[in-house]
Amino acid sequence: MDDATLADVGELEVLRRFLPLLPTGDATLVGPGDDAAVVRAPDGRFVVTTDTMLEGADLRLDWSSWHDLGWKAAASNLADIAAMGAVPTSLVVALAVPRATLVRDLERFAEGLADGIAAMAPGCGVVGGDLGTAERVTIAVTAFGDLRGADAVLRSGARAGDRVCAVGTLGMSATGLGRLLAASAEAGGTLEPGAAERLAADDATVRIHLAPTAPVAAGPALAAMGGTAMLDVSDGLALDAARVARASAARIALDGAAVDALAARLGVARDAVLHGGEDHALLVTLPPSIDLPTEVAGAPLTELGVVEAGEGVTLDGAPVEPRGWDPYRA
């Protein structure tokens, strides 16, 4: 067993062990090791998003394995690229951890990144990063994508008459979060090593909370189908639908029976479907003329409602109050 810490081996040795675990990427012209990387942007544009995960606010080391953290950091960024209709080409990763962290934990993190990329966005590479130290784990990922000549699908394009669909799951991550919180409370605040893993083995909601698989390939497919507006559901269906409604100056009218059918199929509560975030489903509006498939790029498509003239989000005609997640007031 290799119990060396970062402080034991130093930065060069950490990089020597960390970098080879990461995928190179099909679009990479100059990878890690120089002042900057160079990445192909074949159509003369690139899509970019950034997302940070901080210990405490966004992650708990008694819940997530290092593999989970790498996977989840990839998922949340890849989902935002997909939500524009783009194909992810590359990531850069800044990672700061305590000096006492084991080198093998960083290797597991790199493997989680690599496995997440392989599962969600094969061909995407890690082209650079920044390793540092912090008292609490800090993960900042920036992701890039290629629109392949197509227009980006914004939040603002929904039109009255469009159908409102979700691709992927809703409410499972929040349900899993609830179970992890309950188990932690029962354990006196902190889970024992291995406990989260055992919970996840028996419970898909916990698995999805710890290592969500975003329907990344569905993003460009939905764009090609004519998606008029799209976003990654990271804060909950009601809140994220309200963003589409506001940006599009339209109403998103959700159908209660469809929401309940999805909740039943996924084994979660209606409230979880409406307000749970972080499954990283894609919320998309599609023109009425389209024959809706049941799956897009392997992920389930569920019709949830329709775009109407008006504003806000309704459920069976009644306004739905979005439950905001405000990091400054949480």
Add this chain to the structure above:
Amino acid sequence: MDDATLADVGELEVLRRFLPLLPTGDATLVGPGDDAAVVRAPDGRFVVTTDTMLEGADLRLDWSSWHDLGWKAAASNLADIAAMGAVPTSLVVALAVPRATLVRDLERFAEGLADGIAAMAPGCGVVGGDLGTAERVTIAVTAFGDLRGADAVLRSGARAGDRVCAVGTLGMSATGLGRLLAASAEAGGTLEPGAAERLAADDATVRIHLAPTAPVAAGPALAAMGGTAMLDVSDGLALDAARVARASAARIALDGAAVDALAARLGVARDAVLHGGEDHALLVTLPPSIDLPTEVAGAPLTELGVVEAGEGVTLDGAPVEPRGWDPYRA
């Protein structure tokens, strides 16, 4: 006086005040507000680098104003883009701060970013970001650049016979750091509000440590002049020259008289020139045929030595031991 904290006003109001302070950018197609941004990459490639500043390891709130932090975060990233020979097009900024932070401090941060960009890379925009909370200030910037059809200048291109030059200052930031540390020790560990500002007013080295002006426009100019290898001196001349030497399989032979003349001109010690980082000068190797100018894009150029067959870094023929900065062992 507006003493509202982030927790008082919430995320939407913070964004409403923060975003308008940031430059849009000439290359921006879709800016902040959607899942991701879209940026022009006219020659079908983009350059990307990421750099994180963490309270404690990289920044101190008793030294740096919020304006300084924004400026410095821009400078360190823009310098890495310039060191590839590219023109910066855009940045994304992830910022996590305590909830008790004043909204006006975030406004000062945005103004520092904007002012740093205006001074170093006019036309560059802030296209996205991520605001969150953390016990200690966390700033993760990712920057993008455009090579305008030229080859990237890597660390690996130095050839025997090339001249070794620095563009910008060396050793001033480290000298300023030393003075801030001394003043802090004298003050019992922490500087009083306003003390760092007063030190900086009288001392260019302190100013450069807190808010360095990287010679960003010199990067593409040096590339166009035929620069064979280039990097941003972030860890000190000796260590960064050793990186060029290793990547290029060559020796960087520094001239003691030239180093001493530069030290005298800048009013710092030889050791500071050799081993001080964070001025963000560009270290460049240029073919012997070039008539060296005294300035490049407004920044002073100093010839410091020559590339020879061999390995490592020498000063007047004697090996120079690079003094490593290892974040995991510091």
